Amino acid sequence: MKYFEANFDGLVGPTHNYAGLSIGNVASLSNAKNSSSPRQAAKQGLSKMKALHDLGLVQGVLAPQERPDVYTLRRLGFTGTDAQVIEKAAKQAPAVFKAVCSASSMWTANAATISPSADTADGKVHFTPANLTNKFHRSLEPVTTGKILQAMFRDPQHFAHHTHLPDNDHFGDEGAANHTRLCSAYGKRGIELFVFGRYAFDSSQPAPKRFPARHTLEACEAVARLHGLSAEHVVYMQQNPDVIDQGVFHNDVIAVGNQNVLFYHQQAFIDSQQKLTELQRKFGNAPQLHLIEVKDSEVSVAEAIKTYLFNTQVVTLPGGEMAIIAPTECSESTAVSAYLAALTERNTPIKQIHYYDVKQSMRNGGGPACLRLRVAMSEQEKQAVNQNVLMNDALFTRLNQWVDKHYRDQISEADLADPQLLLESRTALDDLTQILALGSVYQFQQE
Template identity: 55%
Template sequence: MKTDYREVNFDGLVGPTHNYAGLALGNVASMSHGGLVANPREAALQGLAKMKALMEAGYPQGVLPPQQRPDLGALRALGFAGSDERVLARAAGEAPQILRAVCSASSMWTANAATLTPSRDASDRRLHVTPANLQSSFHRFLEPATTARVLAAIFRDPAHFAHHPALPATPAFSDEGAANHTRLCADHGEPGVHLYVYGRQAFGWESEASVAPKRYPARQTLEASQAVARQHGLGELQTVFAQQHPDAIDAGVFHNDVIAVGNGPVLLYHELAFLDEPGTLDELRNKLTAPLIPVRVPAEAVSLADAVSSYLFNSQLLSNPDGSMTLVVPGECQENESVWRTLQDHLLAGHNPIGDVVVQDVKQSMRNGGGPACLRLRVVLSSGERAALAGHALLDDALYAELVAWVERHYRDRLAPEDLADPQLAAESLAALDELSRLLEIGSVYPFQMAGA
């Protein structure tokens, strides 16, 4: 039955090295806040508070652990030799930007972790998982191997879950995960159509040079999106490939989830989300088994600049039992007059299922360019698949209390870029992650744990 399937949001825990290094070209918030002092403890607690609020509202909620940081193995691979202390000191002195990259807590934005196809849409009736290669930036390129181990540890049963390798880490197959993928359907348990949004075409792109972004790089390729769809066995009638508008990319819309969000048959999007807006909507209408409900926000109501600064579209759109939907927005939406007015007058007062707007404070994440939607990986699971999950990754009151206590034991309340060279920070992080893997019951997923096996 269709009600057997439910969407579970797996949020990434913010890591102990959460900092503002300004690493992400094209991410306006990350670039503008580079060098500020961060508060890892507050960031982690804000993320957990969002998870708990949604859990208490009746939305199933999962947890994914952060990466091992600093990544001393990556530094050693780049020629920094000696003890951990020596490696950190040399990197800080000779290549501080590389040190900042290997300390990045960017895995908190799990919308980039992978692309998933629910078993409802797969011919073998298994959930299919492909970790994103994230090759467009060094600090994120370090993530896929651990991400794959974490996902394999939680979605472990091969009778229910199929895991695929990340795509080749080359510019032609640049894959940024579910941040550029939206599944639209009548209901989570009904057949879905998968909307893949790409920024550029790797082969034959020269003929489309006039529609390429001019200021910031386009991260997702058409070829990567097509390859993931092939891995998951999706056919032509199940997929739509749409190009992101280059003007949006140049305004700081580095992923589609910064300019559009979909849920069920609803697609909430800015008028400059897609290069071919009419063609994209027509193809979705032709392939969906239910009427598409497009909710278009015009540029005259919300400019691209306001969309990026408020992260209106990087919100969570969630289904309710009565058929209505709730939109979870960051606090910055409430602070922007045109965005807040649009939410009240255009969305809530419009002819669409969005009946409630909930504001969540995720400021620590927002300053690095990640809103509520960045922090979660959407996974549609049947009741049997939920029962087959390994470990203790589904949030409940007991796990929430344990995770809050864990954060308060291990996390600093102040972290400046110069603190990243502190060898004590590295030791603190490893101790925290070792304890976390036991709390979540996921086994040895980190390089330091496997090295000591």
């Protein structure tokens, strides 16, 4: 049976904006208050999806959240019509209002953690939405994320869905941005690598001092239990607190893996030699596990953050070669572009580099890897997926037309308080759920 890894990219929502909400995310903070272009952002994302589809990869679309989130504003005491709620919140609590307008669901690497059927005890693909408790604006996402994932992966014979972990920082879960699966082939049992920032119940352990560690060991262990993973096929590694304090808010800003390749920076992990030895032992010797370490002398942590060298996608092309899907910022950096050019000549499976313009996402703090959620599956499991969310020429055309019809060209901070934007967004999302055959996944559709 044929097995492969599909990428499901987040579709940028109609209220895409730069609010600088993510403490610890250097790019997000540096672009706060700048005007954004929702139309351009959505089209850049769609172009990347179509490009990967054209490379022969299985590519899907994950719908955005509804924003502004007036339901949360009502829970926080704002009353009246939707327009009145928006007006009051924008005037009386502008920081809260900006949070409920966040565009962050576009980064679907944080949507959930997924374990393929080859790894799980019951032979199903398992999904656990991330609770994202560390940031208020992201903690609003998991319920709707769960509904969207269930609408995409409906068949209970093949897919198992879990409720997100308890909404508490002790079980802070940032999803697949801190999870990598290494395997000899997509259809064979792999090693699931969970990366965490801190120990929730042991304050004596190392932790960052400047920026928060968003993901806990205890959350990793809980997801592994929910997914029925064998202890011999799981490795837990702690992210280096020093790099978190430099702006590496998720592991996928400092490391990325695919099949038998782990591509990471020298400073990525604590106790790296011990943990990499464990990883090598559990992975085995056939095929060789390629541990590609980038030295400080080759690319600094600061340059890796600036260019998102590690927030790239490492994908296996239909011919078997691996390629790195990188933002154009990597090509514009002398150090990073030289490193990547040399990497393709080394004795590793990575032989191609493809650059794409995702600047609207980059300015808000997310590169190519942030935009996608990976699902390894069989051909049979692919057939059980809601086929309307899988990218093809017709869907690409239709979604671009949908963006042209519903999205604004520019949004400033002041525009977020325009009640008309909520109506435009709901109209767009109602149309989108019909295009993608998702049903009524949004709260406004259920009233």
